[in-house]
Amino acid sequence: MGTDGWRDEVITRLRGVKYPGFSRDIISFGLVQDMVMEGSDLKLKLKLTTPDPAVPEKIGKEIRDALKGYALVKSVTLEIEVAPPQSTASTGPQGIEGVKKIVAVASGKGGVGKSTVAANLAVQMARDGLKVGLCDCDLYGPSQALMLGCREGIRVEEGTERIVPAECHGVKLMSMGMLLGDDSPAALRGPMVTRFTQQFLRQVAWGELDVLVLDLPPGTGDIQLTIVQTVALDGAVIVTTPQEVALVDARKAIAMFRKVNVAILGLVENMSFFLVPGTNQKHEIFGSGGGRREAERQKVSLLGEIPLDPEARKCGDDGKPVVLGPSPSEAAEIFVLIAQKLKKILF
Numbered sequence: 092m093g094t095d096g097w098r099d100e101v102i103t104r105l106r107g108v109k110y111p112g113f114s115r116d117i118i119s120f121g122l123v124q125d126m127v128m129e130g131s132d133l134k135l136k137l138k139l140t141t142p143d144p145a146v147p148e149k150i151g152k153e154i155r156d157a158l159k160g161y162a163l164v165k166s167v168t169l170e171i172e173v174a175p176p177q178s179t180a181s182t183g184p185q186g187i188e189g190v191k192k193i194v195a196v197a198s199g200k201g202g203v204g205k206s207t208v209a210a211n212l213a214v215q216m217a218r219d220g221l222k223v224g225l226c227d228c229d230l231y232g233p234s235q236a237l238m239l240g241c242r243e244g245i246r247v248e249e250g251t252e253r254i255v256p257a258e259c260h261g262v263k264l265m266s267m268g269m270l271l272g273d274d275s276p277a278a279l280r281g282p283m284v285t286r287f288t289q290q291f292l293r294q295v296a297w298g299e300l301d302v303l304v305l306d307l308p309p310g311t312g313d314i315q316l317t318i319v320q321t322v323a324l325d326g327a328v329i330v331t332t333p334q335e336v337a338l339v340d341a342r343k344a345i346a347m348f349r350k351v352n353v354a355i356l357g358l359v360e361n362m363s364f365f366l367v368p369g370t371n372q373k374h375e376i377f378g379s380g381g382g383r384r385e386a387e388r389q390k391v392s393l394l395g396e397i398p399l400d401p402e403a404r405k406c407g408d409d410g411k412p413v414v415l416g417p418s419p420s421e422a423a424e425i426f427v428l429i430a431q432k433l434k435k436i437l438f
């Protein structure tokens with residue numbers, strides 16, 4: 092251990108301090124600007140851009156906790172500079188040229204039907220006359236090309252070198268995974284994911300869009316973090332199932348958007364119940380009322396409760412979102428209502 096050995100230990104400990112609401116730590120986030128040891132007093136300088144006064148307080152406390160028990164540090168002097176987000180306008184969230192509204196569809200947990208909801212809402216809003224784009228931002232598990240039955244490959248626009256989205260069921264579709272080979276996702280990590288995500292949405296020739304729907308990966312990792320920080324979102328739709336395990340994670344996703352002042356447009360509860368075909372018998376497989384209770388607790392609207400519907404699953408696998416029919420479907424009816432509500436909220 093050299094004379095600067097304390098630095099490694101401090102960094103290791105600070106890596107355990109997460110930015111509130113995110114899974115990423117303050118070191119990898121680049122928030123620690125300077126660290127100096129004067130005797131046994133550690134002076135740390137941090138720079139944050141958040142309008143929420145609770146954030147510096149929470150980070151400060153967690154830093155002190157993380158350093159407790161490290162013998163070389165007897166005291167910690169914190170200098171936390173909070174620059175308002177406006178002052179970083181050039182690097183802060185920006186709109187996308189030609190796109191009127193950008194909506195993220197997010198969930199805490201995977202497998203709750205986020206992509207199904209994103210696909211059906213996008214297709215239904217297009218049927219309602221809006222110009223709609225859909226971007227699958229799940230680098231590691233893209234599913235929209237399959238759900239929309241899109242077999243088109245990537246084309247690059249001559250002159251501008253921008254990527255031309257595919258078009259399926261009246262929706263312009265782009266998938267972040269399309270640009271990566273089959274083996275590359277595993278190799279793409281941390282800072283590379285961030286840079287790739289930052290550039291990606293602006294490299295697509297979306298043209299004029301009323302709404303761009305972003306199908307986010309589950310959770311609150313690098314991709315989600317980058318998107319909420321760099322793209323000026325008009326709001327987020329949170330998808331959950333009624334079970335507590337999904338609701339816990341939905342809460343985290345809601346907290347992430349709130350930290351950066353993105354409006355929660357509403358909660359969609361998926362797989363709410365199973366209607367025995369040909370009867371009125373409802374089976375509430377994942378419990379009942381979880382979405383409604385959570386929406387009330389979070390003071391957000393419950394946009395709809397979508398039943399488990401074999402037709403929805405089949406249509407997803409067949410590349411034709413269930414709102415397109417032709418078979419009657421309970422889920423489809425609710426998707427149509429949710430799309431209408433969303434349109435009303437946005438325009």
Ligand SMILES: Nc1ncnc2c1ncn2[C@@H]1O[C@H](COP(=O)(O)OP(=O)(O)O)[C@@H](O)[C@H]1O
Nearest residue numbers: 201202203204205206207398399400403404407
């Ligand atoms: N309401 C539903 N009824 C029946 N199957 C559904 C429903 N919602 C989603 N599914 C199916 O569940 C699986 C996971 O859904 P998906 O949308 O891919 O979840 P996520 O994007 O949250 O991981 C898919 O096979 C999908 O077709």
Ligand SMILES: [Mg+2]
Nearest residue numbers: 205206229234
């Ligand atoms: Mg998905």
